[in-house]
Amino acid sequence: MDSRHWIDGAWVTGTERFASINPADGSVVGHAAEGGRAEADAAIGAAHAAFNRPDWAQNPRLRQSVLLGWADRLDAEAEDLARLLTLENGKAIAQSRGEIAGAISEIRYYGGLARHVPSHVLEVEPGVLSTMLREPAGVAALIIPWNAPAVLLARAIGPALACGCTVVVKPAAQTTLLTAAFLRTLSEVPGLPRGVCNMVSETGHAAAARLVDSPLVDVVSFTGSTATGKRIMVAAADTMKKLSLELGGKSCCVVFPDTDTAETAARIATAATIISGQQCTAARRVLVHASAFDAMKTHLRAALAAMTVGNGLDPAIRMGPLIDRPARDQVQTQVERAFDTCDEVLLRGGVPKDSPAAASFLTPSLVAHDDPSAFFCQDEIFGPFVVLERFETEAEAVAKANNTAFGLSASVWTRDGARALRMARALRNGTVWINDHNRLFAEAETGGYRQSGLGRLHGYDAFADFTELKHICQMVGTIG
Template sequence: MQLLDARHLIDGHWQPSNDGRTAASIDPATGETIGTLADGGRAEARAAIAAARHAFDTTAWPQSPRVRQQVLLQWADRLERRTDLAALLTRENGKVLREARGEMAGAISEIRYYAGLARHMPGHFMEVEPGAFAATLREPAGVAGLIIPWNAPVVLLIRALAPALAAGCTVIVKPAMQTAQITAAVLHELAQVPGLPSGVLNLVCETGSDVARELVASPDVDVLSFTGSNLVGQHIMAAAAPTMKKLSLELGGKSCCLVFPDADIEATARQLAAAATIISGQQCTAARRVLVHASRLDEMKRALTQALSAIVVGPGADESSGMGPLIDAQAVRTVDEAVQRALDECDEVLLRGGRPQGALAGGSYLTPTLVAHRDSSAFFCQEEIFGPFVVLESFDDEREAVRRANHTVYGLSASVWTADGDRALRVARALRNGTVWINDHNRLFAEAETGGYRQSGLGRLHGYEGLGDFLETKHIYRSAGVA
């Protein structure tokens, strides 16, 4: 099979790194090399920033909402015709094909959503005194740096890139090295759309962090959008402070799922097992803590253990697989170390996961683990373990359920499972989370804003508010007098 080749896109040209450096792209299901990516640094980042700055300052892109809409719509159409991209996503990321197909469909839908909004960014006009008029305009913020993670590399790219382009910004995309191939393939379709000026779209790949640091520190980058860990988000906030650039940060999560005594335990357990193992547990909104009423605890122990045990772990390209590998060998080591420590410290081990042998031994696989624990202060109840690991806890009443769920530094998402509609709304309102699902989990839409409370981040993604990070509001005043 022909090796893939992900290069930088700078000022309309696909090019290698200045010094020719490359790195390998690896299939996490097998450990095999599937291609190479250009390994850039500060020089390539500065060239991309300069190209984006020039395009913003000299082209009509920021003032052309109809052109931006047409470019986005044509990009979506081109992606829809690329039915091979889901397989490439699975090959490079490891997720099962069902998830890859859903990610591609969701990304295309989001592009079309923001294409519609490109022509609807109204301000307002008013007479503030006799003959004195005040107008407000929503203007593009300028150059946007987008640092994209590897776990959902297409949809998480689009949820930042589509609103940035719709708003009229120019962009530099910095993908995760683990998913540079799918990122380059998706952006190749955009780069070929007529009407997109050179320099509006730039891509710089790297294996280190010099490119990311340049995007954060550069005074020519007006907006920085990052999805990733809480610790890196803190470093970005500190490094970006001297330039006072706008920040959009979606950081960690430790999603709680509150299961009340009137819930269907068997059905809920199956849904929670799927929510906990989506992208092999490598999703910030994945189910991490399951809080169940004490009267149903034993039943949930059996049902959730059985549901997690039934998940078929295997290559994402195999249609029978329910969960693929983790992203790479380092992720397996990091998650497995945390899981092993949790197994030693928890009250009860219900399902002991680990690294499978045999045909899967060469890949980055880790099977699900389920533990039960009472003390919500335990590190494995508080820290985000980015893999297929679930903690089961119990509560005695509604007040304790909310208190336990809110005992965290995070506030990204949660879910409530009950047949009582009033209780569902009461509890959802009391939870300190940016998203709360009722009798469901991990349901995200282009139209609905998401984001975190507390240390889960800044700003909102998706929806109309998703445009806000890429827009500035300008007030224009004129005293024209009275006729």
Template sequence: MTTTDLIARHMIGGSYSDAGDKIASINPATGAVVGHVRADGAAQATAAIAAARAAFDTTLWPQSPRDRQMALLRWADALEADLARLAELLTLTNGKPLGASKGELGAAISEIRYYAGLTRHNPGHAMEVAPGELSVMLREPAGVAGIIVPWNAPAVLLIRSLAPALAVGCTTVTKPAPQTALFTAACMAPLFEDAAIPAGVVNVVFEVGHDAAQTLVTSPDVDVISFTGSNAVGQRIMADAAPTMKKLSLELGGKSCCIVLDDADIGVVAPKLAAAATIISGQQCTAARRVLVHESRLDEAKSALSAALQAVSIGDGMSDGTAMGPLIDIQSRDRVMRDCGTVYDTADEVVLRGGPLDGPKGSAFMSPALVVHSDPNASFVQDEIFGPLVVLETFRDEADAVAKANNTVYGLSASIWTHRGDASWRLARALRNGTVWINDHNRLFAEAETGGYRRSGLGRLHGFDGLLDFCELKHVYQNVGVVGH
């Protein structure tokens, strides 16, 4: 793929804009320039918000479910026809293996079609509250939705917000991460080019800093913010959005814990845990970060998990056989390495010392790390480190495992590994997490809601409930009387 002439431009009110600086998009596996992004800030966001507001207030988009369904289906068909090129662009800008990029795009296309099906079925309900007195509840689009998308899974994390927002009739302004902006622009291009979608319904602005995002969060003309990212940024969004009281959909950090019971086959489980820990090079909020193993199996778990992590094939995502690519950029890799340096100095045992790997100038490769630690309150056990670091801990019994797993401010996801069905369900019910997998990890579906307890976020994405964050519920009452009375 020849890509250096690619450029991502703002789309505002149906027209492209070249405003702002021309920023290089870098392949984190090679350091090569993939293309360029037009990056600007608050001015473009303000214009995009105005375009989205006008489209919501003056067009029939919010009242046209059949038109919205067909627009989503056309989008899905266009992405499917272009999947091979888009997958390459995703790998070139993000670094993940090409197979993972194809899988992510397949899941995203499936999700668009799922929400296209729901577009014509977003029902409220009605009741007769007293003789002749009717109360009708209608689900209506909330208005203008601001969607802030990270770089780690830019297809799925865009579409799981944008598709339901469009399905219910919102108009939208998307602010993607600059690292994968080229991919986002290509992914959204079929919407921009669809003449049947009114101008201003779908807008995108690119930036390197945070001015555009801040404008979306604080604007009184934005009714919903959907954000995926860190807990710290989520807290700032909540505070900055408070004066306008807008709806918030926040999926934030996680510290996913994998509980391995004493009956588990460690040799079988270890490679699966290694894969769960190194997904997107550990840069996924649901990635396996803590492994709690029964104390009788610790030595076996150390050996098997260390071997499994060392067996992960690291390299350019465009190369056959690569299971783990680079981190998103050198700055992120170096930050993770600094965090790991502190971990190595304080952990009870360093089983596998991860570190930077040689590669082309500008590449951001790192090998996985594994430590053993007994203090569940240690900072590196509690805090999210966004890279391939695994902390191995022990537990005595089920109650101890649950207490340690729940000893966190997060509550996004967890997994349980055992042959005992009763034990797996006891633990699943006791864990304070939005998603619990049994004998698996990182299994996400368009049909199944995802979200977190506690500081892992607000609301749910995916599934039918994914529509709710973009809707308002309106009660319409009328006393129509009763015939003959």
């Protein structure tokens, strides 16, 4: 497999390429073009020129047609895309199929909205009209991570294109082939003007840095770590770009004793190991009422230990490898530190004995700890690692759950409807699920409080990240 840069309507190959590696066995999946600042500038220039032409930014019917046509083409290639996603990312094939389906749903959703980005007019005094126009912001740089590259691209490129922006996509090096294959179907849609969508790939950071500091880029949409998001904010300050940032998380599941503990434990284990724990909304802390703590300890340990780990192409596998060896080694180091300092090690995960030498597998770990200020309760450990904590009262549960710099997501598990809503309101998170975890929809906005980011993606409010509001005041007078 091979991918190239997509710039101004053409797929172009640079002088250098890099390999995409399958994290399940270390084999080479394919190669991608290596880019940098020069390619980023060319893509930015193409997107800027395309935005200044009226054939895209001022043509909502064309935008809808292109997005719906793209979704149809993706649908026809869904199984091939899911397989490629598993080859590059390692996730279980069922998760890859679900992600591709979710991405297609997202693009159809924004295709449906492309012709409904409404404005409004007010008569503020006799003969004076104020027209409020929501206009596309301009060129949007979309920096896409490797953990869910299809759906996280779709939730950014969907609203950006639907409202009339032009875009430059910078995929993660580990999943460049998937992103390129995903965008190739867009490049084949009739009517798409050249330069509206561009892609530049790289293993370094030169292209991404140029996207952030270029004066011709109006919006930066980034999903990734809080540390990188902070650096983007600093770098974007000189040009005062709009920023759409979904950053780190340390999601809590708050479990009350009126739930079925065994069933809840099984569902939380699934939420904790999605994408091998490499999802910002994955369940990482499980706060359990003291009366159900011992039962949850038993059931959650068993549920995590039962996770089948292996090559994601095997349909029997529930958890694949981490994205690469450096990531696996970093997570393993953090987990070993936690084992040394936690109150109790309940499940000691590690590298499977039969793991291929070049693979990056890591089995789940579970610890119990009472102090929420411990580093492993505060820091986002991006892998299959879960902390079990106890509480006595609702107030204590809220205090522990909110004792974090993050605020991306949480869940509440109870059969008491009033308690569920009471807890959801008290938790400082952008999303709170009730008796569920990791349920994401195209229609429902997501994003974080505090250091989990800025703005919202998914849903109608995602347009706010890619548009500007213009006030046009006109004195038309009155008759008579």
